[in-house]
Amino acid sequence: MKKLMMLAALAAAVATAGCARRAETPASASVSQPAPLPPGLVPGESLDAFDSTFTDQSGHAVTLASYHGRPMVLAMIYTRCTSACPLLLQSLRGVEARLSPVQRARTWFVLVSLDPGHDVPDTLALFARSRGLDPSHWRLLTGSREATTELAAILGVKVRDDGNGALAHSSNVYLLDAAGVIRHALIGLGAEPGELVAARAALQ
Numbered sequence: 382m383k384k385l386m387m388l389a390a391l392a393a394a395v396a397t398a399g400c401a402r403r404a405e406t407p408a409s410a411s412v413s414q415p416a417p418l419p420p421g422l423v424p425g426e427s428l429d430a431f432d433s434t435f436t437d438q439s440g441h442a443v444t445l446a447s448y449h450g451r452p453m454v455l456a457m458i459y460t461r462c463t464s465a466c467p468l469l470l471q472s473l474r475g476v477e478a479r480l481s482p483v484q485r486a487r488t489w490f491v492l493v494s495l496d497p498g499h500d501v502p503d504t505l506a507l508f509a510r511s512r513g514l515d516p517s518h519w520r521l522l523t524g525s526r527e528a529t530t531e532l533a534a535i536l537g538v539k540v541r542d543d544g545n546g547a548l549a550h551s552s553n554v555y556l557l558d559a560a561g562v563i564r565h566a567l568i569g570l571g572a573e574p575g576e577l578v579a580a581r582a583a584l585q
Contacts, residue, residue, distance in 0.1 A: 383444065385564070386442050391491060391505060393462070394566075401579070403421060422527060427560060427562045427563075428445055428535070428557065428560045428561050428562075428563065429445075429446055429478075429494075429561050431444075431445060431531070431532060431535055432444055432446070432559060433524060433525070433527075433528035433531060433532065434524065434528070435449055435493065435522035435523060435528065436522065436523055436524065437502065437520050437521065437522055438502050438505035438506040438508075438509050438516075438520070438521040438522075439506065439516075440499050440502045441483065443522065444460035445491070445561060446561060448491060448520070448557055448561075449559060449560060449561055450517075451474050451487050451488055451559055452487070452488050452489070452556060452557060452558055452559055452564075452581055452584045453489040453490075453491055453555060453556070453557040453561070454476060454488060454489070454491070454555070454556055454557075454577070454581075455491045455492045455493070455536075455554070455555045455556075455557060456469060456473060456491075456492055456493075456552075456553065456554045456555070457492070457493045457494070457495050457532070457533060457536065457538050457553075458470065458485070458492050458493075458494065458495065459490070459494050459496035459500055460494070460496070460499070460504055460505065460508045461494040461496060461501070461546065461547075462548070463552070465552050465570060468552070468570050469552045469570065470492075470512065472554065472567070472570075472574055473492075475493045476554075476574045476577055476578055476581075477490060478550060479574070479575070479578045480578060480581060481582075482584075484581060484582060485518065486517070486518065488581060489517060489518055489519075489520060490514070490518055490519045491519075491520045491521075491522065491532050492519075492521045492522070493521075493522045493523075493524070493529065493532060494521070494522065494523045494524075494531065495527070495538075495540055495548055495550055496548065497523045497524055497525065497526060497529050498526070500521075500523045501523060502523060505521035505522075505523060508521065519563070526570070533550075536553065537551065537553065538553060538557065539549045539551045551568075551569075552569055552570045553563075553567065553568050553569070554564060554566065554574075554577065555567075556565040556577055556580050556581055556584075558584050559584070564580055564584065565577050565580035565581075
């Protein structure tokens, strides 16, 4: 954990995509490219050192390591977001739809709330149901403010409170393998999900 947090602390700031407005045209990135990941991430490094506990939409206590055994698509959103997060969720649903039935059944889609004070488990459960997120492979998590801030820093997700109830934040998506190692990243809204789909297909 100390190593991950030192990397996050030493990194430069990344651009944010505000929920109150659409981001400029983003780029997709693979961990095999020269500089694909936001500050704080190390290509090929597991997130196992991040062991903070969250609560899922069913009220169960979990860590990210709880989802080992399947590849994971990971992003950070919040349920009151009205612009960037719906677009991010649409992109994730596009990834889900493009996976084969077998791949879909063996992939976790994990959304961690950036607004834990509001996004309690019941709120996350209602959000998931209202958007038709299949509970067999979608998990929505909420945690302490400290755990949320720490994960955002590790993932290079920059968050700013606009002061009107909206959060401006990076809209990044990460693909982790079954052991929790980051294998691919989509950086920014509108990034082409085809690369992530292909990267998922390459995993067991």
